[in-house]
Amino acid sequence: xxxxxxxxxxxxxxxxxxxxxxxxxxxxxxxxxxxxxxxxxxxxxxxxxxxxxxxxxxxxxxxxxxxxxxxxxxxxxxxxxxxxxxxxxxxxxxxxxxxxxxxxxxxxxxxxxxxxxxxxxxxxxxxxxxxxxxxxxxxxxxxxxxxxxxxxxxxxxxxxxxxxxxxxxxxxxxxxxxxxxxxxxxxxxxxxxxxxxxxxxxxxxx
Numbered sequence: 001x002x003x004x005x006x007x008x009x010x011x012x013x014x015x016x017x018x019x020x021x022x023x024x025x026x027x028x029x030x031x032x033x034x035x036x037x038x039x040x041x042x043x044x045x046x047x048x049x050x051x052x053x054x055x056x057x058x059x060x061x062x063x064x065x066x067x068x069x070x071x072x073x074x075x076x077x078x079x080x081x082x083x084x085x086x087x088x089x090x091x092x093x094x095x096x097x098x099x100x101x102x103x104x105x106x107x108x109x110x111x112x113x114x115x116x117x118x119x120x121x122x123x124x125x126x127x128x129x130x131x132x133x134x135x136x137x138x139x140x141x142x143x144x145x146x147x148x149x150x151x152x153x154x155x156x157x158x159x160x161x162x163x164x165x166x167x168x169x170x171x172x173x174x175x176x177x178x179x180x181x182x183x184x185x186x187x188x189x190x191x192x193x194x195x196x197x198x199x200x201x202x203x204x205x206x
Contacts, residue, residue: 005066005067005187006068006069006161007066007068007079007128009022009068009160009161011017013046013047013069013072014050016092017049017195020145020188021049024054024186024188025049025107025136026060027051028134028136028200029049029050029107030053030108031167032052032053032100032105032134032135032136032200032202033050033053033057033134033192034053034054034055034056035055035056035104035143036054036057036058036102036103036105036132036134037056037057037058037102037103038057038058038101038102039057039058039059039061039096039101039102039103040054040059040060040061040102040104040105041061041063041074041094041096041101041103041105041123041126041203042060042061042062042063042105042107042146043063043091043094043104043105043106043109043119043123044063044064044065044090044091044106044108044109044110044112044113045062045063045064045073045086045106046064046069046072046073046078046108046109047069047072047073047076048062048072048073048075048077048079049107050107051073051076051077051079051080051084051104052079052080052081054081054082054108054179055081055082056082056084057082057103058082059082059083059084059085060080060082060083061084061086061087061096062084062085062087062108063083063087063088063089063090063091063094063095064086064088065089065090066161067088067090070086070088070154073086074086078188087108090113090179091109091118091119091122092115092118092119092122093114093122093135094116094122094125094126094195097126097188098125098126099119099125099126099127099128099129099131100126100128101113101126101127101128101131102127102131102132103127103131103132103133103134103190104126104127104130104131104132104133104134105117105134105135105154106119106121106123106133106134106136106137107136108134108136108137108138109137109168110167110172111137111138111163111164111167112133112161112162112163112164113166114162116167116169116172117172117175117176120133120158120172120173120175120176120178121176123176124176124177124178124205127128127204127205130204130205131204132181132203132204132205133173133178133202134201134202135169135173135199135200135201135202135203136198136199136200137167137169137198137199138165138167138188138196138197138198139168139169139196139198139199140165140166140168140197141196142197145196145197146166146174146197149165149194149197150165150166150176152165153165153166156194161193165176165194165195169199169201170183170199170201173201173203177205177206178203178204178205178206179204179205179206180201180203180204181201181203181204182200182201182202182206183199183200183201184199184200184201185197185198185199186198186199186200
C-alpha cells in the first residue's frame with residue numbers, strides 16, 4: 001500500500017497472481033474471511049480478491065488508496081454478497097472510531113505499507129475488545145532464503161510498487177499488542193521464489 005498510483009502494476013497484478021490464487025490463495029481467502037461477522041475493514045483491498053468470499057459480514061469496508069487498484073476493485077464490487085463500501089483511505093489512518101469494528105483483514109498488504117507498526121496500531125485502535133485480526137502475508141522466512149530476500153528487498157520494492165520482501169508479520173502483530181490465535185506457515189509456488197514464504201494468522205484484540 002505504497003503511496004501514489006501504479007497503473008502498470010495494477011494492470012498486471014491479477015494476471016500475474018492468477019495461478020497462485022487458484023491453487024493456493026483463493027481457498028485460504030475463503031477460509032479466512034468467510035465466517036467473519038459484523039463490521040469488517042478490508043485494509044489494502046487491492047483489486048478485490050477477497051470480495052467473493054465474504055458471506056456472513058453485516059458490512060465490509062474495502063480500503064484501497066491506489067486509484068489504479070481501486071478502479072479494478074470497483075469493477076469487482078458486484079462479486080461481494082454482503083453490503084460493501086469502497087474507500088480510498090490508507091492503513092495509517094483507518095476511517096473508523098475507536099472500538100467500532102469487529103474484524104480487520106490484511107491480505108498481501110502489510111508487505112507494502114510504509115509503517116506496518118502504525119497500520120497494526122490503527123487496527124488495534126478500531127477493533128472492539130475481542131475483535132479479530134486476520135491476515136495472509138508473504139514474509140521474510142528463515143535460513144538462506146531469508147538472507148537473499150533481505151538483500152533483494154530494496155530492488156524488489158522499486159519494482160513492485162513498494163512491496164517489501166523482508167517483513168516479519170507474525171512478530172509485528174504480537175508487538176502491536178494482539179493475542180495470537182492460529183498461525184500457519186506455508187510456501188507459495190515456488191517456495192524458493194521471492195514471495196515463497198507465507199503466513200496465515202488470526203489474532204484477537206484483548
